[in-house]
Amino acid sequence: MAPDGREVSAGPRLVRPYALTSGxxxxxxxxPIEATFEVLPSGRTATWPEGDLSGRIIELCTAKESVAEVSAKLHIPLGVARVLLGDLVTAGHLKTRTTISEYTTSDERRELIERTLSGLRAL
Structure with a gap:
């Protein structure tokens, strides 16, 4: 109970999104929002605390999720997802994969566009 007599929720505390990125x-x-990732050996062998956001991102990236999909599935703003993914790339745990090149087939392009749209809709 709060000092003024109001009931205080015992539910989870919300963390401001940019607290996750130190502002x-x-x-x-x-x-780019359609970028996908490859998990590097250091990302596979790293020990992440239970519930750690970096560990959850690594798990998602093993399924070749895009920036937009990571953002949607973790319920974090796109900018926060970009910063956290960038940190993991810089730390050597993830590598960005080429999204579209001259060697990409039309089926691969269609799949990428559909996945990106799906991630954006989930935002």
Whole structure:
């Protein structure tokens, strides 16, 4: 109960999104929303505390999720996802994958666009 007599919720406390990035709003790595990732050996062998956001991001990236999909699935703003993903790339746990190149088939492009749209809709 609060000092003024109001009931206080015992539910989870909310953390401001940019507290997760220490107030940073831009990633040191340029990450388009459709960028996908490859988990590097250091990311696979790292020990993440239970519930740690970095560990959850690594798990999602093993399924080749895009920046937009990571943001949607973790319920964090796109800018926060970019900063956290950029941190993991800089730390050597993730590597960005080429999204579209001259060698990409039309089916691969269609799949990428559909996945990106799905992630954006989930935001």
């Amino acid at each position: 940073r709003t831009e990633s040191v790595v340029d990450l």
